Amino acid sequence: MWRITRPLIRVGGAVLVWLACGIAPAAPIMDFVPPAAGTYKLERIQPATEGAVLDADGRGRRLSEFTYGRITLLAFMYSSCADPNGCPYALTVMHLVKGELEKLPVTRGRVRFVSLSFDPVRDTPQAIALYGRDLGGAGQHVAWDFLTTRSRRELLPILDGFGQDVGVDIDKATGKPVGTYSHVLKVFLIDRNRIVREIYTTDYLLPAMVLNDIKTLLLEDGVRLK
Amino acid sequence: MNDETYGKGLPRKIALALAVSATLTGALLSGGSALADETSCSPYTPLIKGQEDLVYVWTLGVKGVGDGSDKLVTVDVNPNSKTYGKIIHKLSLGGRGEVHHVGLSDDRRFLWGGALDSNKIYIFDIGTNPAKPKLTKTITDFVQKTGFVGPHSFIAMPGRMLITPLSNNKDHGGETGVVIYNNKGDYVANHPMPKEGGDGYGYDAAINPQKNVFLTSSFTGWNNYMMDLGKLIKDGEAMKRFGNTSVMWDMKTMKPLKVFQTPGAPLEVRWSWKPGDNWAVTTTALTSKIWVYKQDATGEWQVKDVATIGDPAKIPLPVDISITADGRGMWINTFMDGTTRYWDMSDPMKPKETFTKQIGSQVNMVSQSYDGKRVYFTTSLLGNWDKKGKDDEQFLKMYNWDGKDLKLAFEIDFYKEKLGRAHHMKFQARDLSTLKPLDLAQSPPAQPALVAQK
Numbered sequence: 001m002w003r004i005t006r007p008l009i010r011v012g013g014a015v016l017v018w019l020a021c022g023i024a025p026a027a028p029i030m031d032f033v034p035p036a037a038g039t040y041k042l043e044r045i046q047p048a049t050e051g052a053v054l055d056a057d058g059r060g061r062r063l064s065e066f067t068y069g070r071i072t073l074l075a076f077m078y079s080s081c082a083d084p085n086g087c088p089y090a091l092t093v094m095h096l097v098k099g100e101l102e103k104l105p106v107t108r109g110r111v112r113f114v115s116l117s118f119d120p121v122r123d124t125p126q127a128i129a130l131y132g133r134d135l136g137g138a139g140q141h142v143a144w145d146f147l148t149t150r151s152r153r154e155l156l157p158i159l160d161g162f163g164q165d166v167g168v169d170i171d172k173a174t175g176k177p178v179g180t181y182s183h184v185l186k187v188f189l190i191d192r193n194r195i196v197r198e199i200y201t202t203d204y205l206l207p208a209m210v211l212n213d214i215k216t217l218l219l220e221d222g223v224r225l226k
Numbered sequence: 227m228n229d230e231t232y233g234k235g236l237p238r239k240i241a242l243a244l245a246v247s248a249t250l251t252g253a254l255l256s257g258g259s260a261l262a263d264e265t266s267c268s269p270y271t272p273l274i275k276g277q278e279d280l281v282y283v284w285t286l287g288v289k290g291v292g293d294g295s296d297k298l299v300t301v302d303v304n305p306n307s308k309t310y311g312k313i314i315h316k317l318s319l320g321g322r323g324e325v326h327h328v329g330l331s332d333d334r335r336f337l338w339g340g341a342l343d344s345n346k347i348y349i350f351d352i353g354t355n356p357a358k359p360k361l362t363k364t365i366t367d368f369v370q371k372t373g374f375v376g377p378h379s380f381i382a383m384p385g386r387m388l389i390t391p392l393s394n395n396k397d398h399g400g401e402t403g404v405v406i407y408n409n410k411g412d413y414v415a416n417h418p419m420p421k422e423g424g425d426g427y428g429y430d431a432a433i434n435p436q437k438n439v440f441l442t443s444s445f446t447g448w449n450n451y452m453m454d455l456g457k458l459i460k461d462g463e464a465m466k467r468f469g470n471t472s473v474m475w476d477m478k479t480m481k482p483l484k485v486f487q488t489p490g491a492p493l494e495v496r497w498s499w500k501p502g503d504n505w506a507v508t509t510t511a512l513t514s515k516i517w518v519y520k521q522d523a524t525g526e527w528q529v530k531d532v533a534t535i536g537d538p539a540k541i542p543l544p545v546d547i548s549i550t551a552d553g554r555g556m557w558i559n560t561f562m563d564g565t566t567r568y569w570d571m572s573d574p575m576k577p578k579e580t581f582t583k584q585i586g587s588q589v590n591m592v593s594q595s596y597d598g599k600r601v602y603f604t605t606s607l608l609g610n611w612d613k614k615g616k617d618d619e620q621f622l623k624m625y626n627w628d629g630k631d632l633k634l635a636f637e638i639d640f641y642k643e644k645l646g647r648a649h650h651m652k653f654q655a656r657d658l659s660t661l662k663p664l665d666l667a668q669s670p671p672a673q674p675a676l677v678a679q680k
Contacts, residue, residue, distance in 0.1 A: 040479035199385030
């Protein structure tokens with residue numbers, strides 16, 4: 001099973017709280033051995049959508065800069081998500097998978113992770129920079145970029161293009177947003193040609209499966225894993 | 227026709243937002259508390275706990291009945307509503323294509339519905355205004371893309387829809403496959419049903435994420451399902467062309483793992499979602515058997531005939547089934563005698579029929595609420611197989627179930643309402659006062675980029 005290690009304690013936001021309180025995200029049950037990497041084909045599901053984003057330095061960028069040229073694992077999230085089976089769980093899985101990939105030097109320049117916030121109001125570049133501190137960065141094989149958008153006007157076409165639903169939770173009495181979002185957790189695996197090859201929701205987001213899928217795409221690209 | 231919009235005069239209800247979250251994506255989370263509202267839902271579809279607000283009824287058009295068109299009918303089923311038990315919306319499709327089954331998307335925002343004769347697939351938006359579904363896309367090239375005919379079941383996978391067609395475009399027989407479309411309605415891939423050890427026929431599918439498998443069943447091809455039933459029964463050669471197998475697949479590789487011999491047209495397939503359970507069930511239409519699938523001590527999937535439904539000699543024709551949320555009970559309908567039967571599945575290998583009630587002259591589909599207290603029935607099987615004359619009742623009936631008896635709560639006569647043949651049902655619940663789609667209406671000012679965009 002996947003062990004919660006010391007580095008995970010340094011993950012910011014809700015995950016830190018959960019772990020400190022001993023309330024780890026509840027993982028789905030995996031009662032099977034995942035098929036070995038390279039023994040199956042991941043279908044070409046849909047193109048990865050283009051869009052306007054902001055990076056953690058606040059610079060305006062194109063999303064395709066983060067989804068083209070490398071195998072990309074992209075998760076939609078927001079930093080104040082407190083659902084243990086939502087964004088914190090995705091963060092945990094991505095961290096665990098990244099840890100395994102870091103053992104493979106061939107992943108350098110070939111694999112990246114992206115967390116894209118759908119809460120541009122609170123997840124400013126400064127906020128997501130803090131959220132993603134310690135998770136990506138120089139000296140690691142697998143870059144992990146944290147992105148947001150300037151506004152919902154830029155965000156909505158991206159969500160719609162990927163098929164990520166997001167609902168604003170409203171207070172019954174006041175009719176005003178309560179600050180949380182309802183969404184089906186979705187993580188997208190994109191090949192280096194910007195084609196989505198796998199989509200994971202919570203019950204499907206299994207670290208061993210994700211790892212094998214990334215390896216399958218690496219093998220498809222002719223990369224020797226050993 | 228009352229066309230009351232959802233937000234007017236309806237009491238505040240449990241928000242779908244509370245249910246439609248990453249917490250409730252299936253029955254197999256370690257907490258074990260998330261279970262299907264009605265058991266033909268995919269485990270990847272967000273679940274509704276508590277009171278359902280709406281039921282959608284996929285309805286076959288009948289020449290001379292109303293506009294004669296296939297349609298999606300919306301019924302208000304919240305007992306606190308002023309329009310409880312009433313039709314509040316209907317969406318006509320402008321033709322008859324033998325509509326049959328529907329399926330919810332992985333985020334419950336869309337409803338996919340198929341037509342077995344026209345081969346069209348309709349995608350409805352049921353998230354923006356659940357009380358007024360809107361047709362957003364019609365897929366008209368299913369046959370050209372896949373080579374298959376008769377899109378039957380629609381089972382959500384993450385970002386995709388698994389579709390099980392019934393037939394093929396070469397000979398309109400029963401050999402077919404499984405098909406994947408993405409959520410935008412674009413074709414992705416297809417995988418033929420195995421013929422080695424099997425007949426290559428298909429019908430329904432059910433996924434078990436915990437085991438990385440899905441199970442398919444088998445029925446018959448277009449030549450048979452579009453034939454008049456009376457004529458079909460007399461055609462000895464045609465009667466040989468029914469499926470006799472079911473298949474366990476590896477969901478990741480989309481490769482068949484094992485073909486089972488389950489003679490007599492195994493139809494609906496369901497997994498028990500009770501935590502700790504690891505079994506699936508089907509019933510056979512022509513042989514009236516209950517079959518249960520379990521892994522043996524070596525981990526290999528096995529299937530066993532565990533019970534007989536009614537008197538097989540009379541061909542009661544078991545059709546739809548619905549497992550209770552706790553996996554301890556199952557409704558089985560038999561079409562020819564219009565009867566529903568409740569089976570105690572506490573020991574799935576030794577099920578017992580404990581309750582029987584005739585619902586009408588004919589009955590097909592059954593859906594139950596999450597808590598099992600409300601059970602819905604509709605009538606139509608296939609346009610050319612439904613009974614004729616006064617026995618051709620077409621209705622939606624809802625009963626309250628107290629564990630001992632079904633008590634009728636309301637019924638809608640689909641012929642009297644000039645609608646057509648009532649078939650598949652799906653629930654929806656949404657409190658628009660507490661959940662709004664993420665849009666620009668309440669969007670705060672954009673934040674400026676710190677550096678000009680490249």
